[in-house]
Amino acid sequence: MHVDHVLFMQQVSAFLGPYYLTLALLNAIAAAVLTYQLKNARAGLISVGVSFFFVILSAFAWNGLPPGLPQSVRDMANVALTGNRGAVIYTLGTTALLIALFFTRKYWVRPAVAWGALNAALLLMGLSMISPAFFNIVSKADNVPIVSLVFLLGFFTWLATSKAVANDERAKQGLPPLEKLDDEKILVWPDLVYTELICMVVVTVVLLVWAIGLKAPLEFCAERAKTPNPSKAPWYFLGLQEMLVYYDPWMAGVVLPSLVLFGLMAIPYIDFNKKGCGYYTIAQRKFAYCMFQIGFLELWVTLIVLGTFLRGPNWNFFGPFEDWDTHKVLALNNVNLSDYFWIDVLGASVPRVTSDMTGGDAVITVLKREGLGIVLLLIYFIGLPPVLASTVFRKMFVRMGFIRYMVMCNLLLFMTALPLKMVLRWTVNLKYIIYIPEIFLNF
Amino acid sequence: MAEKKKLSVAEILAAARKADSGGNEGGGAPSEKAAPPAEESSPAAAPAQSASAPSEPPAPATAAKSPPPKSIEKPAAKPAAAPGDRPSVKDMLAMARAGKSAAPTVKPAAEAAAEESAAEKAKPAPKPAPKSAPGVQAAKAAKSESPAEAAAPRSTASILEAVRAGKRLGPISKSELAPAPAAVEAEVVKPAKMKPAAGPMPAKPDYAKKTSPAVKDEAIESRRTAVGFLGFAVGSFLAAGFSAMTATFGLWTLGFARFMFPNILTEPPNRFKVGFPADIPPGTVNEKFKTQSGVWLVNAEYNGKPQIIALSAICTHLGCTPNWLEAEQKFKCPCHGSGFYKEGINFEGPAPRPLERFAIRLADDGQLEVDKSRTFQEEKGEWSNPDCFVPV
Numbered sequence: 084m085h086v087d088h089v090l091f092m093q094q095v096s097a098f099l100g101p102y103y104l105t106l107a108l109l110n111a112i113a114a115a116v117l118t119y120q121l122k123n124a125r126a127g128l129i130s131v132g133v134s135f136f137f138v139i140l141s142a143f144a145w146n147g148l149p150p151g152l153p154q155s156v157r158d159m160a161n162v163a164l165t166g167n168r169g170a171v172i173y174t175l176g177t178t179a180l181l182i183a184l185f186f187t188r189k190y191w192v193r194p195a196v197a198w199g200a201l202n203a204a205l206l207l208m209g210l211s212m213i214s215p216a217f218f219n220i221v222s223k224a225d226n227v228p229i230v231s232l233v234f235l236l237g238f239f240t241w242l243a244t245s246k247a248v249a250n251d252e253r254a255k256q257g258l259p260p261l262e263k264l265d266d267e268k269i270l271v272w273p274d275l276v277y278t279e280l281i282c283m284v285v286v287t288v289v290l291l292v293w294a295i296g297l298k299a300p301l302e303f304c305a306e307r308a309k310t311p312n313p314s315k316a317p318w319y320f321l322g323l324q325e326m327l328v329y330y331d332p333w334m335a336g337v338v339l340p341s342l343v344l345f346g347l348m349a350i351p352y353i354d355f356n357k358k359g360c361g362y363y364t365i366a367q368r369k370f371a372y373c374m375f376q377i378g379f380l381e382l383w384v385t386l387i388v389l390g391t392f393l394r395g396p397n398w399n400f401f402g403p404f405e406d407w408d409t410h411k412v413l414a415l416n417n418v419n420l421s422d423y424f425w426i427d428v429l430g431a432s433v434p435r436v437t438s439d440m441t442g443g444d445a446v447i448t449v450l451k452r453e454g455l456g457i458v459l460l461l462i463y464f465i466g467l468p469p470v471l472a473s474t475v476f477r478k479m480f481v482r483m484g485f486i487r488y489m490v491m492c493n494l495l496l497f498m499t500a501l502p503l504k505m506v507l508r509w510t511v512n513l514k515y516i517i518y519i520p521e522i523f524l525n526f
Numbered sequence: 527m528a529e530k531k532k533l534s535v536a537e538i539l540a541a542a543r544k545a546d547s548g549g550n551e552g553g554g555a556p557s558e559k560a561a562p563p564a565e566e567s568s569p570a571a572a573p574a575q576s577a578s579a580p581s582e583p584p585a586p587a588t589a590a591k592s593p594p595p596k597s598i599e600k601p602a603a604k605p606a607a608a609p610g611d612r613p614s615v616k617d618m619l620a621m622a623r624a625g626k627s628a629a630p631t632v633k634p635a636a637e638a639a640a641e642e643s644a645a646e647k648a649k650p651a652p653k654p655a656p657k658s659a660p661g662v663q664a665a666k667a668a669k670s671e672s673p674a675e676a677a678a679p680r681s682t683a684s685i686l687e688a689v690r691a692g693k694r695l696g697p698i699s700k701s702e703l704a705p706a707p708a709a710v711e712a713e714v715v716k717p718a719k720m721k722p723a724a725g726p727m728p729a730k731p732d733y734a735k736k737t738s739p740a741v742k743d744e745a746i747e748s749r750r751t752a753v754g755f756l757g758f759a760v761g762s763f764l765a766a767g768f769s770a771m772t773a774t775f776g777l778w779t780l781g782f783a784r785f786m787f788p789n790i791l792t793e794p795p796n797r798f799k800v801g802f803p804a805d806i807p808p809g810t811v812n813e814k815f816k817t818q819s820g821v822w823l824v825n826a827e828y829n830g831k832p833q834i835i836a837l838s839a840i841c842t843h844l845g846c847t848p849n850w851l852e853a854e855q856k857f858k859c860p861c862h863g864s865g866f867y868k869e870g871i872n873f874e875g876p877a878p879r880p881l882e883r884f885a886i887r888l889a890d891d892g893q894l895e896v897d898k899s900r901t902f903q904e905e906k907g908e909w910s911n912p913d914c915f916v917p918v
Contacts, residue, residue: 308817308839310847312860328862328876332844397849398863398875410853415865415874438907520879520905 092147095212098222099149103141106205110134113198126195133202140209151213152404161402165393169400169509173393174502177385181376188365192245204234214404220392224300229318229391236384246363247372260362312396312409321390322383328398329504331515331525339497343378346494353491355482370479378498417514420456436521449519456517460526463500468492535686536615542685619682794818796898803894803918806834811850811868821884821896822850822857825918826869833915836884836896837870843877857881871904880904883914 111134118127143150152160164173184191191197208230211217221230250260269275302311316324326335350371358367365372395401396409425433434452436445450457468489472480480488507513517526800823806812812823820839825832837857841848846861856873857866864875871880883904885897894916902914909915 306817308820308847310849310860312849314846314861324862327844331876331878336844397851397858397860410851412854415863417874515878523878525878 091215091218092149092213095218096144096147096149098218099144099209099212100141102209103137103144106202106209107134107137107141110137110202149213150210152210157211157214157402157404161405165400165402165405169505170389170393171506171509173389174385174505178381178502181380185373185376188244189248192241192248194245197241197245201234201237204237211404216401216406217403219407220403224297225315225318226391227297229387232318233384233388240380243363244365247365250362250364251366254364254366260364262362313394313398315390315394318387318391322386325386325390325394326501329501329508331523333523334526339501342494342497346498349490349494353483353487353494355479355487374495374498382498382501415512417508417512419515419518420459420513421452421518423513424455425452445521449521453517453519456515456526460516464493464496467496534615536618539615539682539685540618542688797895799889799891799893799895800836801894802892803834803888803916808832808918809868811852813850815896816847816850819896819898820847821898823894823896824868824870828869828909828915831917833917834886834894835869835915836886838882838884838901840882841877842872842879842881843875848881883909885913886916887913888916 110130114127114130114134117123117130140150164170166172191200208221212221220226246261250262253260303309315321323335323340326339329335330339354371356368356371358364359371392403393400395405395407396411399411399413401407401411421433425431434448436448440448471492472488476488476492479491483491504513504516515525517524519525798819800812800815800821806823806825808825810825812825815821815823816839822837822839823834824837825834827833828835839847841859841861841864843859843862843864846859848857848859848864848866850856851858855868857868857870858864859875859877862876864872864877866872866877866881870883872878880903883902885900885902887895887897889895900913902908902911
């Protein structure tokens with residue numbers, strides 16, 4: 084872990100020099116396009132300036148002096164993202180950011196703003212590289228695809244949103260969506276087949292370069308008594324692995340993933356909105372759009388990023404610039420809701436099932452012990468849908484009918500149960516709402 | 527044959543012409559005369575039949591029934607067919623219009639049909655038949671056989687016009703056309719079907735009434751016995767096959783079951799000695815047997831009583847192997863962060879229950895002996911069982 088500092092700086096410089104130079108080149112191309120093709124001299128000039136800035140950074144990096152974030156900023160980021168209370172700020176912060184992006188989408192989809200944000204993100208990544216911990220995470224062969232996927236995802240989300248915003252603007256003016264204007268048919272041969280051929284060649288080249296440039300992340304021989312620390316799932320399952328921290332294996336490994344699958348299958352049958360077919364739109368399908376983005380961006384992608392950047396040895400939280408210390412001590416004592424209720428509120432001891440109890444007595448004891456949790460859960464899954472139907476989802480309930488509404492509402496509640504439990508775990512160390520280890524039923 | 531295909535202009539023309547000429551013939555007496563002898567003689571007499579209907583489409587079918595003639599016919603047919611497998615519209619129109627010029631090429635063949643030896647000569651005409659629509663050839667046959675009585679050839683335009691106007695001078699689709707060959711074969715019955723505009727159907731000749739049912743019955747009878755034999759043969763083969771398969775699978779299952787009881791066990795024994803209690807000082811965790819046996823030997827207090835226990839090194843969450851962290855005095859799982867106290871009680875992370883204990887006892891020689899075949903779970907209250915600890 085503790086690489087010699089000089090060696091490390093050489094390594095980072097060797098990476099950052101070409102990295103900044105590439106960024107400079109990208110901006111130079113952008114400047115050329117802006118000036119000559121789009122006839123926007125002012126924007127072109129700014130782009131030239133940015134390009135020049137990256138050239139200077141590159142020169143510093145080549146000479147072994149890559150600029151980076153100051154230690155104080157890195158420390159602040161570490162504390163903010165993973166402080167004592169887990170990733171509360173990270174989770175709530177990403178949620179708030181996504182909401183903010185949603186409401187200010189008209190501003191963010193402008194190409195100039197998006198280009199600026201991309202440059203800023205890449206610059207931030209470059210500046211973060213001088214932290215050995217961050218560099219280790221990003222340059223690990225396992226994580227390279229994750230980092231590139233994050234950028235790709237950002238690009239495609241931007242692309243879709245910008246098209247949707249454009250279409251919504253047109254809809255306001257009573258114009259048909261852009262996709263309907265360009266309704267001409269394209270021939271399979273040669274148009275499609277040639278496109279596919281080009282894609283095939285590009286993908287082959289990328290895979291070849293990747294295979295040659297990055298070593299396969301092979302590890303030591305598998306051994307029963309030696310588990311890699313941390314043991315991370317493949318990147319696409321990091322969300323599942325994170326979920327397993329908060330729910331029982333049968334719940335997080337079986338029930339919730341199945342619900343995700345069945346929920347996705349159920350979408351066409353739940354959906355009653357006939358608009359937005361065959362073109363991008365947000366305004367015409369606000370609810371569907373928001374739900375999907377919460378499920379995908381919030382509950383899948385941010386968990387992948389969390390698993391990649393913030394989880395370290397012993398599955399503890401580590402800041403992105405924090406060294407992975409196997410012996411990091413965190414107070415993670417988890418307490419069940421029944422413990423809170425019986426010990427802290429009632430000041431009594433928690434009733435326990437003993438081996439000399441009869442079956443009926445045991446059931447009564449368990450019900451008595453977990454009563455509060457059971458009631459809370461019933462309220463959440465059975466009491467909440469009618470309340471929502473008469474308030475927030477009133478119009479939807481009328482249009483969907485009872486069964487479709489209940490299916491939708493329960494899927495929604497299961498979806499929100501995960502971040503709720505995560506935040507409860509981090510803030511009040513809540514382990515289980517219902518805890519019945521006698522029959523392996525915990526929730 | 528049965529599928530409905532759009533007819534080509536050529537086919538429509540040909541069919542229309544056939545309908546025309548048929549109507550004029552009023553049952554086509556000459557063709558009747560020509561056909562019966564062939565049928566009467568014997569259905570198996572392939573050369574005769576193929577010759578009797580020189581322009582008959584089913585020629586290949588009958589030829590197939592009797593392989594020997596086929597082999598003779600083939601070489602002869604090929605060169606003759608060379609000019610064109612499928613007559614073009616032009617050819618057909620020309621032939622139809624010329625009437626006489628088309629007839630001679632076919633007529634000699636029709637006459638030759640009487641003599642069985644003329645099989646080779648007859649072939650040139652039938653050859654194109656299978657490739658082009660059978661009906662076309664049938665029509666041609668009908669026409670060419672009676673060139674004298676044939677109606678004056680109609681112009682293409684008038685025929686097409688009639689067809690398009692829905693007058694249906696001929697069959698419109700191939701499926702309608704399909705029966706045509708059969709009609710020629712058993713010409714007594716079918717032509718009426720083909721020609722709705724034709725006159726009243728002639729009475730069925732006696733020979734046709736008598737012979738065909740008998741032949742049919744015989745055929746069915748023979749087929750029944752054949753099917754019966756076939757069923758028996760296949761059935762027994764099936765039975766034999768399935769029996770063999772069942773036996774094979776049974777043996778496989780037995781062989782697989784045998785794998786459950788290997789001759790040699792390469793894994794360490796479930797019951798093994800781990801040294802003297804003095805080797806495990808109070809408050810320590812012995813990791814010596816973790817790698818080989820997945821066991822930690824712990825000398826710790828449980829419920830205020832110091833004891834030596836054997837803890838299973840399998841996380842109760844999802845089965846990873848936790849690590850013992852000496853500095854923190856806890857077991858910590860690297861997969862999802864479950865933490866356990868020294869005595870095995872879970873206190874952090876997702877693990878729902880404490881680590882399991884194995885049976886441990888003091889052997890006669892004073893050494894500790896662990897038995898991994900028996901486990902004790904705290905949440906079931908089994909840790910009070912004296913078999914799972916050695917008091918110190």
